[in-house]
Amino acid sequence: MVFSVNRIGPGLPSFPVSRLPIPGPFPVYDPAFMTPPPLEVRDLKKSFGGIVALDGVSLEMPPGEILGLLGPNGAGKTTLVRSVVGRVVPDSGSLRVFGQPPEHPDAVASRGWVPQEISLYPLLTPRENLWTFGRYQGLSGAELDSAIDRSLEWSGLADRAKDRTSSLSGGMRRRLNMAAGTIHSPKLLLLDEPTVGVDPQSRERIYTMIAELKARAVSLVYTTHYMEEAERLCDRIAIIDHGRIIAAGTRDALVRSTLGVNQTVRIDADAPIAPALREKLERVGAKVDGLRVLLLADDPPKQIRDLLEAFHGENAGVADLTLKHATLEEVFLNLTGRELRE
């Protein structure tokens, strides 16, 4: 079975690619007329020992897009990212960064990477760290100086430029980690869980930095297991599990294609649900889990009325009732049968 991501504009429906009727849905680029995409991955496979990390991943992203890679720990997100930055050599498949293999100097120059770990020198100052990684990316002289000043300003660390990095807060170090990965102004940036362990205030700051990158038309691959983040930041989301991309598209498209509806009704009963009531609820399509009743809603007014009539008919009480948009969490649950954070 071939998985890949279909390139679909915002607002248009998207489908888990395993359900697509035609295999190999890759847009055909003619190098003579078109700029190569920032990232193009085809049928990428990688195993470590007997453990399969990537099992035929295919994806492609247009310039300026923020592509979210959403999946639980161990799903293959980091292996995919490390393949793109040349730190993992795939067993098979192909991978191109702006049309070049990852080790090509042009690919190296045009991509940036912000690893999940704080990969900095703790005893150096932020300015010294940025100088170091700027030099490693080939910058020098006035170009390097202005890149450092710009990065310090962008990350909000200009006033801490001469402090030791180890004395910075966790959030500041995260921002410096991002600045070190973007010092050379890459056109494609891979962000690996940049908000892990960050307080809400710093997280907002990081979101602002990402928005500024998007405004500069930087293409972003953003790995996370926070679905709220993926929903908020990403133009498109690829759900990865067991080394495969199992669905991809915009948030709304994923919800519609996976769940068929965009909203869910939830009722919390005020007492244990009797068998007779359970039977009535299940008859209208609801799922009963303890005191909780869940129903995917394609016609919310009618379905809410049906549910409440069932409660009323059995003289059962309702403690709470909510109608909300379906989340990626529910999409993931539906696709894999597991919670995203398992």
Added chain:
Amino acid sequence: MILAIAKSRLWNLRHDRAAFVLAFIVPIVFFSIFASIFGRSSGRATTAAVRLAVVDEDQSANSRRFLAALRAESALKVSDAPRAESGASVRYTAASAEAAVRAGELPVALVVPKGFGQSAIGFGPAADRAKLVILSDPSDPIAPQVLAGLLQKVAMTAMPDVMARGGIDALDRWGGNLTPEQRQRLEENVRGLSERPAPSPSGGAGGGAGLVEVTRRDVLGQKKGNPMIAFYAAGIGVMFLLFSAAGAGGALIEEAETGTLDRILSTRVSMSRLLAGKLVYLAGIAATQLTVMFLWGALVFGLSMKGHWTGFFIMTVSTALAASTFGLLLAALSRSRMQLVALSNLTVLAMSAVGGSMFPRFLMPEIMQKIGLITLNAWAIDGFQKVFWREEPLTRLWPQVLVLCAISVVFFALARRVARRWEAI
């Protein structure tokens, strides 16, 4: 509860291989090294045999007997000819023996002068007696002392007839047939002997009167202060160079553990460039350390840098390179900081003990002196000694420089190969 704590620590030790090695293997290794240097299998402490060049300018029956007896001494290892030219035709001369001592090939040489056979043994002072000459390297204070003592012993035990004849001659000269006048004259001479100043215990130039007259001459270092300063500056310097290079090389492990190495290798920096950059840094630091060490020796202990700068520079650069590549190799081989600490303690201390950083190699048994040559310490110390102590021309430094540079190349190549495990997988 107390036993539970102990048991838990025991488990910890079992899983921590580095700590295990430090606790049990390192002490055994060092015990073995020092036992080999200072002891023998019999368990009795012994000194290494003194290597000695002999020059027989007398070629008399007595001088041959005397030297034959000297050869039989187990505490001496006597050579008549340079090792490379051991054919009987090319024997040591006074000049070539002195050159050999000056070059550090031997710690001491003995010249038996013409006329020794005629007046080999005498009692009391006699200006006309031929004096044996000991040519010594003062950096080894033990060898000439051992030789001086054995010369007297050999004279007494190996040439009793000559000794008796000497006694009769002395009696004849001083006492005659012991008339009252003779007795008085003998008494005066004996008193004269007792009134002579005692010879210097160091046996320095001039030597002490004994059965055989001996004079000692240091063939180098006459104008220098403590001959061991250059040795210790080099010996201790190299040992700490190795320690600090291994420690600084550990930055590589820290970078690997924090993910910084991954980030670096995703940029334009390749593993070869990264190692080369680290080598430049480590060698720079090492060279500075050695320079500080020698300048301190010059300021505080009177080590003379004058006229030695070029040799110092050559030896410092080659030693710093070798020590730095050693640090890189250890870091590349280690899986963690703890492993690096264990590995560097083990190897640096062992190399320093065997290579002469802690105890001069020339005082070790010959087999240990040879084993020491597998360490870079030995080559570095020998090179610095050539520059500061023997004041040999720069061209004579080539074996040390060549070996240290070869070590640098091999260690760097090995480190690069081992570091492949950090490259893309």
